[in-house]
Amino acid sequence: MQDQHLSHPAFQSRVVPVIVLSDARQAVPLAHALLDGGIDVMEITLRSDVALDAIEAVARALPQMHLGAGTVTRPSDVPRVIDAGARFALSPGCTDALVDAMRATGLPFIPGVMTPGEVMRARDQGFTLMKLFPAQQAGGIGMLKALGAPLPDVRFCPTGGVSPENLRDFLALPNVAMAGGSWLTPADALRDGDWARITRLAREATALAQGQ
Template identity: 70%
Template structure:
């Protein structure tokens, strides 16, 4: 069995989950996130502009690790890689999708919601999975419960993560990173309020850095 590729390196434990409706938003959004201390993004395939936005962000900001989200069909794996995505995430997984990301040589974070799905992902060689939708799956309580029988797995909870519970998620030992849409509200992107994106990114980064400092103390 060919093992999945590791994720590319990035510092942030917070992955903004973004729906971009106009590719022109991609470059200033990338700059705003980097200025706020976040060097990774998940641009979801929930809008026809997504591939062009991935390409624009990857070309404009090499320092931003651009990922493609909501990758649910096998044919999308090669398309997002060709557009410039350095990794992909999905709300779930199928055998055909796992085969496609392997064929495309694309680092991948499969989505899970149940212990059986976590075990399936582990059997396929994945040590990091996306718990989605995290709130509906049980949130922190689910992550704590999974830590017992599956201590070797790490999670990226997405769906229900907010500034109010961010610290609780990041302090959970089996959480490697989190995904969240609060950093890039749709109305903020529409009006091009990049200063607000930078502020939200900086606040989230400060929370993560504070936790890291406490853990290392």
């Protein structure tokens, strides 16, 4: 691992499921289903009251899963996700206070950006991997192509509007390291415990990412 805020865990998948859970008991079977589908990373977002319990459950049961905490927006979130067992963190944005909190802990961090100015500011803070969010509203593939020319040393994880229909196009861009999406974990599949469906979606996304 390099300097913490310049790097990210060495997971294999180029597709990052963005997950909102309503029941922490869903977390471990969900993680198994994703692994069975070839995805070794998951972003459990802090958008529900059970998120920290879910992160803790996966961290204990499946240490081989590269477990990220998403929607980290306040410095006070940082020690909480570390205590729960998250191995990296992602945010829809980037503030000085949040960056300082991350640097103080050593937790790898992928900050969110939307404009060229935000990209340049995050790069000045030492980041070379950023989350373009919301990707489609920010300009999607066209924006990423436009950013690549003046800022060739920055790579992105676009999230927001990524789907099976455009995943391959996003991942084909040289400045896209990975892409995040919520389609891999549909709310009804989680509710029904339809882990086979989630494994199938993961396999399909893995095949798309590999250009198959």
